[in-house]
Amino acid sequence: MAWRGILGFDYGIVQGPLGPDISGPDLVAAVANAGALGLLRAPDWESPDYLRELIRKTRTLTDKPFGVGLVLAFPHEENLKVILEEKVAVLQVYWGECSRELVTEVHSAGVKIVPQVGSVEAAKKAIEAGVDGIIVQGREAGGHVIGQESLIALVPRVVDLVGDIDIPVIAAGGIVDARGYVAALALGAQGICLGTRFVATKESNAHPTYKRKLLELDETEYTDVFGRARWPGAPHRVLVTPFFNDWRSLPPHENETNQPVIGHSKINGLEKEIRRFAGTVPNKSTTGDLESMAMYAGQGAGLIKEILPAAQVVRSLVEGAQLLIQNIK
Structure with missing residues (x-):
């Protein structure tokens, strides 16, 4: 119908x-x-x-x-x-x-x-x-x-x-x-x-860890912590993971450009480094410290x-x- x-x-x-x-x-x-x-x-x-x-x-x-x-x-x-x-x-x-x-x-x-x-x-x-x-x-x-x-x-x-x-x-x-x-x-x-x-x-194509966190976590927050250099002035809503909870008050002058590499991913056919505070969510190919990466989610996540x-x-x-x-x- x-x-x-x-x-x-x-x-x-x-x-x-x-x-x-x-x-x-x-x-x-x-x-x-x-x-x-x-x-x-x-x-x-x-x-x-x-x-x-x-x-x-x-x-x-x-x-x-x-x-x-x-x-x-x-x-x-x-x-x-x-x-x-x-x-x-x-x-x-x-x-x-x-x-x-x-x-x-x-x-x-x-x-x-x-x-x-x-x-x-x-x-x-x-x-x-x-x-x-x-x-x-x-x-x-x-x-x-x-x-x-x-x-x-x-x-x-x-x-x-x-x-x-x-x-x-x-x-x-x-x-x-x-x-x-x-x-x-x-x-x-x-x-x-x-x-x-x-x-x-x-x-x-989300990484299984990302999918699992959507089931485990209920809280989200509107923030600008991730991807400040790559996409400035673009606030976002993410899951409140333990990593985000520790860094939610990141000073405004900080961004991903001078941060350590925490993982690697193949994105749209290209191999990419993922730095801490980058706005890249983990896909199936991603390796590294997955739980320190951005995990975007809307406020309805707690219902999933x-x-x-x-x-x-x-x-x-x-x-x-x-x-x-x-x-x-």
């Missing part, structure tokens, strides 16, 4: 583009096959050949449409060119201006564009640019957080701003289960975007009790929300 579909997908569920390469082809294809919108994450540097390979590998695992997330704060012109040449269904953009020129370029390639915003002003600019949908991120979200308002305050204002225009509003931030889905619908959203819940799936197949996550969200709404009636 198609229910609350958005952007041409069966269901109003979006799997956020999890970086640096946590949402790889296996996860995105599993989400797509379940009828939801799965998003790859483009590398944070120009890597058009590798990105094309990711897209094409995903297509070997699903015949359903899917998308790619692109962080505009990093070099991206060559990556964007590949995304449009490959004609993925949706381009999700974040942390940068979603201009009318960009929207026109994307639409000319037959691709839909959906920015993630953290304020009413950014939503207004996106509407004026002619976007196909808007992901509204609340401060409750895990990973890098662009806004300061809570989801419960921000979503209704953006919904009112959109009015009768055919632009679905998608709520993101702290949502992990059917109760959060229904709450977002009550705020006026037409869909939801989940990140942390999809990190904790069998198909995600098991690692599930991505399709089961989608199914439980849809069926659970249907049941809740029927009981409310």
